[in-house]
Structure formats: C-alpha cells, structure tokens
Amino acid sequence: MTVTTRRNAEQIASPKIAGRRLAVGAAGMAFASELIHLWVLPGEFTLAPMRGAFFLLVAMAQGALAVNLLFGPRRWTLRLGLILNVAIVATWAFTRLVGLPMLITFVRLPVGWLDLTATALEIALIATLIALRRMDPSAVARTRG
Amino acid sequence: MKLSRRGFLRLGMLGAASVALPLGRMIGPMNELAEAGAVTSPPVEPFQVPLPIPPVLKPVRSDASADYYEMVQREATAEILPGYRTTIWGYEGIFPGPTIEARSGRQVIIRQRNELPVPVVTHLHGGVTPPESDGYPTDLILPVSGHAGAMHHHSGAVTHGTRDYVYPNQQRAAMLWYHDHRMDFTGPQVYRGLAGLYIIRDEIEDALPLPRGEREVPLVITDRTFTADGELYYPSLDPTLQGRPGVVSSFANGMFGDTILVNGAPWPVLEVGTARYRLRLLNASNARPYLLALDPPPPNGPAFIQIGSDGGLLEQPIPHDEILIAPAERFDVVVDFGQYPVGTSVRLVNREGVGPTAEVMRFDVARREEEYSEIPDRLAREEPLPDPSEAMEVRRFQFIAGFFGWPSTVNFRIFDPNRIAARPRLDTTEIWELHADPEHPIHLHLVQFRVLSRNGGPPGPWDAGWKDTVFMRGGSAQVIARFSGYRGKYVFHCHNLEHEDMMMMENFEVV
Numbered sequence: 001m002t003v004t005t006r007r008n009a010e011q012i013a014s015p016k017i018a019g020r021r022l023a024v025g026a027a028g029m030a031f032a033s034e035l036i037h038l039w040v041l042p043g044e045f046t047l048a049p050m051r052g053a054f055f056l057l058v059a060m061a062q063g064a065l066a067v068n069l070l071f072g073p074r075r076w077t078l079r080l081g082l083i084l085n086v087a088i089v090a091t092w093a094f095t096r097l098v099g100l101p102m103l104i105t106f107v108r109l110p111v112g113w114l115d116l117t118a119t120a121l122e123i124a125l126i127a128t129l130i131a132l133r134r135m136d137p138s139a140v141a142r143t144r145g
Numbered sequence: 146m147k148l149s150r151r152g153f154l155r156l157g158m159l160g161a162a163s164v165a166l167p168l169g170r171m172i173g174p175m176n177e178l179a180e181a182g183a184v185t186s187p188p189v190e191p192f193q194v195p196l197p198i199p200p201v202l203k204p205v206r207s208d209a210s211a212d213y214y215e216m217v218q219r220e221a222t223a224e225i226l227p228g229y230r231t232t233i234w235g236y237e238g239i240f241p242g243p244t245i246e247a248r249s250g251r252q253v254i255i256r257q258r259n260e261l262p263v264p265v266v267t268h269l270h271g272g273v274t275p276p277e278s279d280g281y282p283t284d285l286i287l288p289v290s291g292h293a294g295a296m297h298h299h300s301g302a303v304t305h306g307t308r309d310y311v312y313p314n315q316q317r318a319a320m321l322w323y324h325d326h327r328m329d330f331t332g333p334q335v336y337r338g339l340a341g342l343y344i345i346r347d348e349i350e351d352a353l354p355l356p357r358g359e360r361e362v363p364l365v366i367t368d369r370t371f372t373a374d375g376e377l378y379y380p381s382l383d384p385t386l387q388g389r390p391g392v393v394s395s396f397a398n399g400m401f402g403d404t405i406l407v408n409g410a411p412w413p414v415l416e417v418g419t420a421r422y423r424l425r426l427l428n429a430s431n432a433r434p435y436l437l438a439l440d441p442p443p444p445n446g447p448a449f450i451q452i453g454s455d456g457g458l459l460e461q462p463i464p465h466d467e468i469l470i471a472p473a474e475r476f477d478v479v480v481d482f483g484q485y486p487v488g489t490s491v492r493l494v495n496r497e498g499v500g501p502t503a504e505v506m507r508f509d510v511a512r513r514e515e516e517y518s519e520i521p522d523r524l525a526r527e528e529p530l531p532d533p534s535e536a537m538e539v540r541r542f543q544f545i546a547g548f549f550g551w552p553s554t555v556n557f558r559i560f561d562p563n564r565i566a567a568r569p570r571l572d573t574t575e576i577w578e579l580h581a582d583p584e585h586p587i588h589l590h591l592v593q594f595r596v597l598s599r600n601g602g603p604p605g606p607w608d609a610g611w612k613d614t615v616f617m618r619g620g621s622a623q624v625i626a627r628f629s630g631y632r633g634k635y636v637f638h639c640h641n642l643e644h645e646d647m648m649m650m651e652n653f654e655v656v
Binding site for chain 1: 162178
C-alpha cells in the first residue's frame with residue numbers, strides 16, 4: 001500500500017518536475033535573449049536610435065517573460081511569450097532574407113554570429129513554450145505562496 | 146493589498162529584468178549622443194598661422210624606369226591649434242602627408258609600412274592603377290606589431306606590415322591624392338590625418354607659362370573638430386577603430402567639423418605678391434562641400450580662372466566667381482593678386498559656411514612682384530569626348546543616403562565585396578547615369594570621366610574637364626567613361642566618407 005502510494009506520488013510529481021524544468025529552461029533562454037539584445041543595444045542606439053529602441057523593447061519584453069516563466073506562468077504568459085518570440089524571429093528572418101524596408105524597396109541586413117545565436121535561442125524558446133502549452137497547466141504552475 | 150514575500154520577489158525581479166537593467170543600459174548611449182552634439186573646438190583666432198606647405202618626399206632610390214619611395218604610417222603629435230598638442234595618424238607622421246611628385250609615364254613604387262595599431266589600405270585617388278595597387282578596401286596592410294584589430298572582411302589580399310604599391314603613371318599631368326581606404330573605417334582614418342598629395346607632371350604642362358615655384362600653391366582644405374584638450378574629435382562608435390565601425394547617429398550624414406584647416410593649419414594666412422598664383426585646390430574633408438569665393442573680389446574680372454580639374458588641365462581656361470568643391474574634388478585655378486593693391490587682405494571664404502566655417506584662409510598682398518606668367522587660351526591638347534553613340538552600356542545607379550540608422554545604399558543594396566554591380570569590357574565606353582539623394586560626391590576608381598548632362602540638361606558650371614568625382618545635390622547626372630588601363634575589380638562609391646563607411650559602395654570589374 002505504501003509502495004503504491006509512493007509510485008502514485010512520483011507519477012504525479014514527475015510531470016510537475018518536467019514542467020518546472022522546462023519553464024526554468026525557457027526563462028533562461030528568454031533571459032539570454034534579453035542579455036544579447038542588451039549587449040548590442042548601446043551600439044545600435046547610438047548608430048540608429050529607432051533600431052536601438054526596438055532592441056530596448058525586445059529586451060524589456062524578454063526580461064518580463066523570463067521572470068514570469070520562473071514564477072509559475074499562466075496560459076496567457078505562454079501565449080504572449082510565443083507571439084513575442086515568433087514576431088522577433090520573423091522580423092530577424094525578414095530583414096535577412098527580404099530586407100529592412102527603405103523607401104520603395106528593402107535593404108538586406110548581414111547575418112552575424114550574435115544575432116544568429118539570439119535567433120537560435122528564440123527558436124528553442126518557441127519550441128519550449130509550445131511544449132509547456134501542451135502540458136497540463138497544473139504541471140507548469142507553481143503553488144501560490 | 147498585502148504583498149507576499151514571493152510576490153515581492155517576483156515584482157522585484159520583474160522590475161530589475163524588464164525595466165532597470167534595460168534602461169540602465171541606455172544611460173551610456175544617451176550620454177554619448179548628448180555629448181557628441183555638444184563638442185566644440187577651442188576658439189582659435191583666424192589668420193594667425195602661416196600656411197604650411199607639405200614637404201615633397203624624396204625617393205629612396207631611382208633607376209631608369211622608376212622612383213622608389215618608402216612611407217611609414219604612424220602616430221605622431223602635431224601643433225595644429227596654437228598651444229595644443231594633437232595626436233594624429235600621418236604618412237611619415239605628418240598631416241597632410243608628404244607630397245609625391247611624379248612624372249607622367251614614369252613608374253612610382255611606394256612601400257607603405259603600417260606602424261599604426263589598426264589595418265590600413267592606401268588608395269591613389271584619381272590614379273589609373275592596376276587593381277592590386279588600387280587600394281581595394283579589403284586589401285589590408287596589417288600593423289607591423291602583428292595586432293590585426295578589426296577584421297570584418299576576409300576576402301582581400303592582406304599583407305603583414307608592409308605593401309608595395311605600384312603606380313605606372315600612364316596618365317596626363319594632374320593633381321591626385323592618396324588616402325586611407327580601409328573597409329568600414331576610411332572616415333575616421335582619413336580624419337586622423339591619412340591623406341596626402343600626389344602630383345603628376347608632364348611636358349605639356351611644363352611648356353605652359355603658368356605660375357610655378359612658390360607661385361604654385363597646393364591647398365588641402367579639411368574641416369575638423371577638436372576636444373577641449375586639443376585632440377581630434379570623431380564620433381566613432383568604437384574610438385579604437387578595432388571593433389564596431391560607424392559613427393553615432395547624429396553624424397550619419399557626415400562628419401562636419403567646426404574648424405577649417407588648410408594644409409593642416411587653422412584658417413592660415415599666406416603672403417603673396419602682386420602676381421598670378423596657381424592654387425591647386427583639394428577638398429579632403431570627410432563630408433563638407435565648400436562654395437569658395439574671394440572677399441573682396443578682384444576689381445576687374447573673375448576671382449578664379451579654372452585651368453584644371455580632377456583629371457588635369459582643361460583645354461581652355463574657364464572663369465568663375467565661385468567654385469563649388471565637394472569632398473575629393475580638385476580644382477586647379479589661377480588667382481591674379483596683381484589686381485589688388487599692396488596691403489590688401491583677401492579672404493578665401495566659404496559661402497556655404499556659417500560662423501567659423503564661412504572662412505577658409507587669407508592671402509595678404511604684401512609686396513610688388515614682377516609678373517612672368519600667362520594663362521594661355523589653349524591649355525591641354527584637345528581630347529575629344531568619348532562618343533556617346535559608341536557606349537556599349539548605359540547603367541543606372543541610385544545613391545540613397547541612410548536615415549534614422551538605415552544603411553546608405555547603391556541601388557538599394559549595401560556593399561558586398563563579393564558582388565559585382567557592373568562588368569564593363571576593357572577599352573570600351575559606357576554611360577553611367579547616377580542618381581543621388583540627397584547629396585553625394587560620387588567617385589569612380591580607375592577611370593576619368595566626362596559629365597555629359599545633369600538632369601537631362603547641360604553639365605553644370607563646375608563639371609568641365611576630366612573628372613573622377615562628380616558632386617550631385619539630388620537629381621541625376623550622366624557621365625561617360627572609357628574603361629581602359631587594367632582588367633580587374635575596382636570600387637565606386639560616395640566620397641562622403643561616413644556614407645562610404647556605411648556601405649554606400651559597389652564593385653565594378655573590368656573584363
């Protein structure tokens with residue numbers, strides 16, 4: 001009887017642990033993405049204030065997402081995080097494949113290792129957020145303190 | 146509302162990660178932008194410093210067919226503003242660098258040694274030069290110290306410490322200039338002093354009774370801003386020039402200094418006699434054009450008689466009251482100071498300048514001098530324009546400046562060293578239709594061209610002769626060029642050096 005109860009408890013606990021680990025991992029990726037955007041922010045802002053402002057907003061949003069992922073994210077947090085990161089990755093891909101809109105045309109931006117790293121992190125974050133959304137909400141959420 | 150410890154922690158982390166950290170990171174660039182707009186040079190009384198003349202460099206050896214020079218690019222200090230020491234980067238440690246005097250048809254070989262802390266490239270502007278010596282932006286000379294600095298592009302022919310540049314000088318007499326052309330960093334490196342004159346002479350010019358000797362005066366006009374302690378101020382994103390290229394956004398349209406230097410001296414003065422003087426004007430500024438005039442104007446006749454352009458002597462002299470000279474352009478003019486009484490001070494002014502940038506230098510007519518020179522009605526041998534009907538191609542290039550941090554482009558593309566925008570065939574003629582928005586001095590390497598038209602009408606008043614740089618303030622210009630000399634890859638670009646560094650450049654390959 002005791003053994004069965006412990007097994008049941010482990011079966012219940014393991015999705016929770018997996019969910020927590022995924023959420024912490026996702027928070028780490030969001031925070032890493034924030035740090036990369038903050039790293040390039042001064043140069044981007046002094047070179048091009050509009051681009052710098054975009055980087056600032058991305059960094060702020062990723063920071064907020066990272067903290068929320070650490071503290072038992074709700075469904076809407078995951079949804080917003082997904083939308084945010086899909087938008088960031090889409091913007092990056094558009095500016096590298098099609099270009100930055102300029103008057104009547106587009107100017108393609110070069111690919112650098114830092115933006116490539118950030119994009120890889122954001123794609124991984126998107127996959128993690130999708131996985132978290134598929135999990136039972138109770139496995140992701142932490143008990144309220 | 147009661148906040149739990151966990152809620153407090155969450156709020157604190159939220160504030161730190163999404164507000165404090167990002168906004169804190171903004172303090173540096175915000176300060177940098179504010180400071181960049183506020184730098185003004187220490188005040189200097191104009192017309193106190195005598196005009197220096199860059200020394201002529203002697204060859205280290207000569208043989209039957211060539212003169213050999215050695216030049217060291219190094220850091221040095223110079224007293225540019227009276228009472229201040231300024232760190233410069235100079236050819237032979239001086240700014241402007243020493244002048245090279247070459248003869249048409251006689252080869253010059255210059256060994257450039259890089260003792261600076263960054264890679265360099267030397268371009269002979271206006272030279273008909275084989276591609277390996279043209280100073281392609283990625284053909285770097287790495288520092289002798291072995292420290293490479295920034296290596297953003299790896300496609301060039303890189304040498305360590307030194308490189309020999311071979312200039313065949315198979316071209317007519319003209320005043321060219323050499324300057325740094327390092328990919329992404331041309332603006333700051335020229336600004337620090339990497340520029341000098343290269344004068345080619347030939348028998349045709351020698352035979353003309355033009356002013357010579359002390360009455361032939363090169364004037365290298367630049368603008369610079371200095372910090373309070375007299376150092377050059379340039380708004381680089383990375384002042385070491387070893388990392389990120391570019392300037393702070395408020396200077397994206399060009400570095401405009403508040404102090405005008407001629408031959409490296411602020412608003413200098415030159416004593417002249419009552420005679421004609423040949424002034425060989427070069428605008429070596431990064432971005433500033435000048436509308437030059439004399440004040441007072443001569444009582445009779447025009448201020449300037451133009452006898453030459455970028456590519457050498459005109460066929461006939463052209464009178465001007467004003468000369469619009471854009472970055473990299475050269476004008477060869479004669480001024481007749483015999484029209485002024487002794488004791489007159491004649492200011493060379495910039496009618497597009499405001500405040501200190503409205504003055505360039507002053508000529509003091511100090512003595513009577515016998516006149517020996519003339520300006521003949523016929524200068525250079527007549528060279529017919531390339532026939533537009535023989536043009537193999539008509540190509541169209543649109544130069545659009547970046548704004549709000551958007552890159553500067555040619556045909557909406559940023560520079561890619563591996564992409565060729567045009568492949569003219571050797572010894573063929575092409576018409577290039579250049580469109581500029583808003584304002585660009587457009588320079589083609591290798592060739593000298595003629596301006597065929599502006600905005601569908603005739604060429605402008607300052608378009609005469611053979612040119613390698615055409616200045617456009619909006620609109621379009623058609624230029625016709627014969628792609629002779631050498632096969633290979635060359636660049637054409639905007640000579641506003643901040644635009645150039647922000648990728649307003651393209652390749653053409655003569656095939």
